[in-house]
Amino acid sequence: MSASPGTRPAHGTPHGAEARPGGPAAAPPARAFLARTNPAAKVLAAVITTIALLPVLDPVGSAVVLAAGLALLPFSGVRARVLLLVGGPFLLMGASIGVVNWLFGDGGPLLAVGAAVRLMAIALPGVLVAMTSDPTDLADALVQRLRLPERPAMGVLAALRLIPLLAAQWRMLTLARRARGMEAGRNPAAAVAIFAGKAFALLVRSIRTGTMLAMAMDARGFGTGERSHARVSAWRAADTWFLVGTAVLLCAAHALGIAAGTWQMLFS
Amino acid sequence: MATHDRPPSRLRWRTVDIVVLATVGAVFGLVFWIWNLTFAAVSGVFAVFPPSQAVMTGVWLLPAVLGGLIARRPGAALFCEVAAAVVSVLLGSVGGMAIILLGFAQGAGAEAVFAATGYRRWGTGAAMAAGVCAGATTTLYTLVTAYPTWPLSFMLAFGALTAVSGAVLAGGGSVLLHKALTRTGALASFRTAPGGAR
Structure with missing residues (x-):
């Protein structure tokens, strides 16, 4: 586990990204908006994106969501080398889904592209969560903010270590x-x-x-009673706005798809 | 803990259940990661009839069945599979949140079978049924997320092959793995160990 926040004296540094309690050793740069967002907010955003995109096959709406996710990359604080490393398999996954749906599907090329873009739009938020969140922060946020059961969450965190x-x-x-x-x-x-x-x-x-x-x-008495928390997972106004922005984006994506006439329910 | 006044429950989770299942999940998260690459690398072989690659699905269902067999507790199958999915995503599987939801679906499929036996049957039959059921939820999820434009015949073939793969690789494989693990003595703190009765 990382050092407890109280033991680190603040040597006159302004309270910014580097004063973040319980964070990774290397503080994210100021531009890394996504790395400073509460992991619980990121997980929620990824979940509502998945739920919103799953029932619909719509190349236009999915492309809007995918583009928005890609637009967040410069603010993710993830180094270019890592992005390239993950980007290759990611594009390969999208391409193979597109080709298989095109060659063997009933829907023609447009729906095949739709299926590929849709899957990438569903996958990208989760990949961003994994790349921009410290596992300890993630577990803290899930337990403290989303009230996930503590013992299993800490068990997975321990296994990750x-x-x-x-x-x-x-x-x-x-x-x-x-x-x-x-x-x-x-x-x-x-x-x-x-x-x-x-x-x-x-x-x-x-x-x-x-x-x-x-x-x-x-x-050490794990799971014998109520736990207190050494690291507090703070929820900021920016986290709420991040969720609101995600919801607005998803509504706009569906509206654009309907307006473009490409929007259709799955299997209809 | 109030373990002095009453015998430990057959169904209550101990710390060792949680941590060992999470660790097994983490190892399978690594395996998933390797299997994902293998799956992509050999997909050309299956290109003649893409649904046939469903025969490889069973490996992704292993932690669900094996987790159930190891801990023999409600939720063990679900927890072990979700842990594996979470770890594989944190290691950089490109499916993201979709993989974790898929893990939920797969774990729930196996869990449903163990629950239906009242958490009392853990033999080869139950394990293979759990593999089949985990395969069924996988089929549903994969067709909805990845191959929604396929004709019905492809979908049915995909479902059948996934079920077979789940029964053989995940069901049969878990039983063999569990036997081998028991022989090493690594499962000494579990009920299935020789002389163990918790």
Whole structure:
């Protein structure tokens, strides 16, 4: 977990992004509006976008939402290298959905493009949430603002903290197998067998680690009663306005789709 | 905790249930991430008849069935699958929120079967039925989000193959995995361990 906010003296820095309690070590730049938005607001915005776009097949409205999501990228505080890394698979997903719906669907090219753009418009907000939110902040916001059950949320957060450990164990398993002379060489069947063995060993390792972690959490009184919060997830006016803006955008997107005559309910 | 005056409930969640299921979910989040790449890489092989790629779906349903088998508690299947979905999104799966909703749908499908048995049957039959049911919710969700323009015959083929994949890979696979995990002793703090009775 990150350092408690009270222990960090403010050396005369103005209260801005860097004074944010419980945040990631590197403060987001002032332009990173999306990184400073409460994760609960971002999750809610992504959820209402999904609900609003799911029942309708509309290339125009979906394109409006997708464009708005892309317009937020410069304000996400995500580095260009990361954007390129995620952008490739993202575009590939959209393209493959479009091609499959076009070649094998009943709706013709326009609806195929609509299906691809719609799926990307649904996916992008969630990707933005994941890229711009610190996992600890996200868990705090979900528990304190959206009243998600605390024990499961903290459990997932704890498991997330184990992932770097699992990566290290994966490397160790690889080295151990190499030391024992188990190498696949050019044999793909042997490669699959070694991979499956390593994956199973990792699963065993992770269950043992999780069991010990649970014991340690029990010893510290986890889940025995009401918890207080070291980090407060603050909701600002900007977060409310962010949600209002999302709702307005979704209404406008549907209105534009209806006006353009491309709006139709799914499977109708 | 008031565990002294009454025996621990068969249905109440302990910390170890939550953390181990979340950890198993996290490992499968990694697996999903690799499987997503594999799925995209081999999709050309299935291009002749795209619904046939549904045979690969079962791997995404594994944590739901396996989570149920490990903890044997209400909500275990749902929780493990959602945890896997959340972790795979935080690791950078490009489906975003759609993946988490899909995780909910898949977990709920498996959960429904375990609930229907009153959380009392955990054999191969129940596991395969849970895989089939998780496959059914997956089919519904995938057709609505990804392939809404497909003709009905494609949709039916997709549904049937997903069900088979769910039964074999997720149902059968979970039973084998659970047996193997029990043999290693890693599940010692769970009811299914030899001599364990919680």
